[in-house]
Amino acid sequence: MIPAWKLSAADVLGLACLGVLIGAWLKRKLPLLERLNIPVSIAGGMVFALAALLLRDRWVNLEPDTVLRDMLMVAFMTTIGLSARVQFLKDGGGKVVKLLVISSIGAVLQNLLGMGIAKVLAVDVRLGILAGSVALAGGPATSIAFGGMFEKMGVAGATAVAMASATFGIVVAGLIGGYIGGWLIRRHGLKSGLTPGVTGRPAPSAFREAVSERLLATVLVMGVAMGLGNVVSLAMEHAGLILPSYIGAMIVAAAIRNLDDRYHFANISQPDVDMLGRIALYLFIVMALLTLRLWELAHLALPLIVILAAQVALCWLMCATMSFRVMGGDYDSAIMASGFCGYMLGITANAVACMEELVEKYGPAPEAFLVVPVVGAFLIDFTNSLIITTMANWLR
Numbered sequence: 081m082i083p084a085w086k087l088s089a090a091d092v093l094g095l096a097c098l099g100v101l102i103g104a105w106l107k108r109k110l111p112l113l114e115r116l117n118i119p120v121s122i123a124g125g126m127v128f129a130l131a132a133l134l135l136r137d138r139w140v141n142l143e144p145d146t147v148l149r150d151m152l153m154v155a156f157m158t159t160i161g162l163s164a165r166v167q168f169l170k171d172g173g174g175k176v177v178k179l180l181v182i183s184s185i186g187a188v189l190q191n192l193l194g195m196g197i198a199k200v201l202a203v204d205v206r207l208g209i210l211a212g213s214v215a216l217a218g219g220p221a222t223s224i225a226f227g228g229m230f231e232k233m234g235v236a237g238a239t240a241v242a243m244a245s246a247t248f249g250i251v252v253a254g255l256i257g258g259y260i261g262g263w264l265i266r267r268h269g270l271k272s273g274l275t276p277g278v279t280g281r282p283a284p285s286a287f288r289e290a291v292s293e294r295l296l297a298t299v300l301v302m303g304v305a306m307g308l309g310n311v312v313s314l315a316m317e318h319a320g321l322i323l324p325s326y327i328g329a330m331i332v333a334a335a336i337r338n339l340d341d342r343y344h345f346a347n348i349s350q351p352d353v354d355m356l357g358r359i360a361l362y363l364f365i366v367m368a369l370l371t372l373r374l375w376e377l378a379h380l381a382l383p384l385i386v387i388l389a390a391q392v393a394l395c396w397l398m399c400a401t402m403s404f405r406v407m408g409g410d411y412d413s414a415i416m417a418s419g420f421c422g423y424m425l426g427i428t429a430n431a432v433a434c435m436e437e438l439v440e441k442y443g444p445a446p447e448a449f450l451v452v453p454v455v456g457a458f459l460i461d462f463t464n465s466l467i468i469t470t471m472a473n474w475l476r
Contacts, residue, residue, distance in 0.1 A: 082136075082137055082138070082139070082140065082141055083140050083141070084140070084141045084142075084143050085140045085141070085142050085143065086143045086145070087142060087143065087144040087145055088145055089145045089147050089148045091144070091145070092144050092145055092146075092148055092149065092367055092370065092371075093148055093363070095128060095144075095366070095367075095370060096148075096362075096363040096366040096367045096370070097363070098124075099121070099124035099125050099127065099128055099366035099369075099370070100120060100121055100124055100362050100363070100366060101124070102123075102124040102127055103119075103120035103121055103122070103123035103124025103125070103127075103366075104120050104124075106123045106124070106127070107120060107123060115262075116255070116258065116259045116262075117258030117259055117261065117262045117418075117434065117437045117438055117441065118254070118255060118258055118259075118437070119254065119258060119365070119433040119434060119436065119437045120362070120437075121361070121362045121363075121365035121366050121433055122254035122255070122365060122369070122430075122433060124366055125254075125365055125366040125367075125368065125369030125370060126251075126254075126369055128366065128369060128370040129251075129369040129370060129372050129374055130374070132370065132374070133374045133375055136375055137375075144367075144370055144371045146367075146371055148363075148367060149364060149367035149368060149371055150325075151306075152360045152363050152364035152367065153326060153364050153368075153429070154306055154309070154325065154326045154329050155302060155306065155356070155360040155364075156357055156360040156361050156364055156429060156432075157326035157329055157330050157428070157457055158302050158305050158306050158309065158326075158329045158330065158333045159302065159333075159353050159354070159356055159357030159360065160330060160333075160357070160428070160453040160454070160457050160458075161305065161329060161330035161331065161332070161333025161334040161337070162298075162301070162302070162305070162333045162334070162336070162337045162348060162353045163337070163350070163353060163354075163357075163449075163450075163453070164330075164333075164334040164337065164338075164454060165337060165338060165341060166338050166341075167341075168450050169450075169454070171450075172447055172450045172451050175407060175408075175447060175450075175451045176450075176451050176454055176455060176459070178406060178407060179403075179407060179416065179420070179451050179452070179455045180455050180459045180460065180463065182398075182402050182403055182406055182407075182420070183217065183420070183423075183424065183455055183456070183459075183460045183463070184460070184463040184464070184467065185402070186217065186395075186398050186402070186420075186424055187212075187213035187217040187424075187460070187463070187464045187467050188213075188467055188471075189394060189398070190212035190213045190216055190217060190391060190394065190424075191208060191209045191212040191213050191467065191468075191471050192212075193208070193212065193387075193390055193391065193394055194207070194208025194209060194210075194211050194212035194387050194390075194391065195208035195209065195212070195471075196208070197383070197386060197387045197390055198383065198387065201382075201383040201386065203381075203383045204235060205475055206230060206233070206235050206238075206472065206475055207235070207241060207383070207384065207387070208387060209230075209468060209471055209472060209475075210223075210226075210227070210230060210235070210238055210241050210242045210245065211241065211242075211245040211384055211387045211388055211391065212387075212391065213464050213467060213468060214226050214227075214230075214242050214245075214468055215241075215242045215243075215245035215246040215248075215249055216245065216246070216249045216391055216395075216424060216425050216426075217423070217424050217460060217464050218246070218461075218464055218468070219246055219249070219250075219324075219423075219426065219427045220243060220246045220247075220250075220427070221324035221325065222242075222246075222322075222324070222461070222464065222465075222468075223239065223242035223243050223245070223246045224239060224242075224243070225322045225323075225324075226238075226242065226322065226468055226472075227239025227240075227241075227242045227243070229322075229472070230242075230472065233472065233476065240376070241384065243373070243376070244373075244376040244377060244380055244384075245380075245384065245388060247372050247373060247374065247376060247377060248377055248380075248388050249388075249391075249425040249426050250368070250369075250372065250425075250426040250427060250430060251369075251372070251374075251426075252392055252425055252426070253421060253422050253423075253424075253425035253426030253427075253430040253431075253434075254365075254369075254422075254426060254430050254433070254434070256392075256396070256421065256425075257418050257419070257421040257422040257425075257426075257430055257431065257433075257434035258418055258434040258437045258438060260396060260399050260400070260417060260418055260421050261414050261415055261417055261418025261419075261421075261434060261435070261438045262418075262438060262441075262442075264399075264400065264404055264413075264414035264417055264418075265411065265414045265438070265442055268409070268414070270410060270411040270414055270442075271411060271442070271443065272411050272439075272442060272443025272444050272445060273411065294347055294348070294349040294352060295349070295352045295355075297346050297347060297348065297349075298346075298348055298349055298352040298353055298356060299356065300346075301333075301336055301340075301346050301348060302333070302356065304332075304336070305329055305332045305333035305336055306329045308328075308329075308332045309326070309327075309328035309329025309330070309331065309332040309333065310325075310328060310329070311328065312327075312328030312329075312331055312332060313325050313326075313327060313328030313329070314328075315328075316328065321465075322465055323461050323462070323465065324461060326457070327458065327461065330457065330458055336348075358436070361429055361432055361433060361436075362433075364429055365429050365430075365433055368427075368429070391425070392425065395421055395424050395425050396421070398420070398424070399417040399418075399420055399421050400417070403416060403417045403420040404416075404417040411442070411443075411445060412445045412446075412447040412448050414438075415435050415438055415439065415445035415448035416435075416445075416447070416448045416451060416452055418431070418434045418435055418438055419431035419432065419434065419435045419448060419452035419456065420452070420456075421434070422434045422435070422456070423452070423455075423456030423457070423460070428452075428453060428456040428457040431452055431453070431456050432449075432452070432453060435448055435449065435452065
């Protein structure tokens with residue numbers, strides 16, 4: 081019998097910190113990772129994910145605690161909410177709408193492609209939706225939320241299929257998202273119009289300088305937003321809305337930030353928000369990869385593998401055409417295309433990590449960090465839920 085090793089929250093935190101350090105070391109030692117623009121947290125997290133896969137059913141089965149992972153995900157999304165200032169949204173509102181429309185069209189295309197391939201391969205057409213926008217544009221939270229609905233509709237193992245597909249999407253998004261953005265930048269000879277540190281996500285040195293007397297206030301505001309946000313999320317759940325658990329925290333955080341801009345009761349510092357978001361993002365991604373059930377990918381049936389391979393090709397095509405061209409074809413658009421790949425195949429954390437990697441290398445892209453998180457972490461969940469429900473009802 082294979083023994084199980086339960087990793088406590090403290091164990092997981094220690095491994096996550098180590099994973100970031102390992103990722104940074106790997107990027108220094110392996111130039112290929114730098115050329116592919118693979119984020120430090122993805123590189124380090126994949127080491128642990130592969131180690132857990134190799135150990136499983138041979139020597140020991142790791143059972144990591146997921147409490148900190150889920151909390152850090154909410155913390156990261158809370159920093160996105162704290163960055164959603166009304167004035168910024170007014171300035172970038174047109175591009176937010178454009179990217180939301182593109183993303184919604186992309187979700188429909190994911191489902192149509194999945195359904196079409198499923199029909200050709202003579203399997204349940206609804207599997208195409210599960211391996212489409214449920215798992216990819218939606219991610220693990222949407223997979224869990226809608227998996228039960230599809231099982232009630234008669235799709236056996238729907239949640240397992242969606243979760244395995246979402247796992248595949250997270251891994252692939254982390255590996256190719258940064259590469260796609262870098263490829264667009266090099267191919268079109270694009271350059272940032274700003275010097276590092278002017279606006280958008282600061283260069284690494286700016287994060288070291290961001291620690292100030294207002295850091296504690298920012299941390300406290302984040303904690304309040306996360307707590308109140310949980311109440312909001314529970315209220316939405318009771319109202320029958322199927323949305324990720326972090327949505328409430330984002331809404332509360334955005335409300336607090338804009339009230340603070342008006343009344344200055346907390347004097348929230350944006351550099352501190354960015355720094356805390358970056359820390360939460362790095363640790364969350366390593367924890368997410370550590371807890372990924374990669375062995376489930378080995379059990380994917382051939383039709384599902386074919387569907388997912390086609391979805392990757394579709395996403396790449398959408399990044400290079402729809403996303404990049406419609407958003408303006410400039411440097412910020414290339415960074416947005418990287419983020420588009422991140423959240424349309426994986427999760428918003430993938431998107432931001434890939435964009436962070438690119439701006440550190442090529443220069444700031446403030447519009448991208450304004451537009452992509454709002455769409456990828458918030459707005460697309462509403463339209464995608466409607467798309468999934470509508471298309472699933474067609475197939476009843």
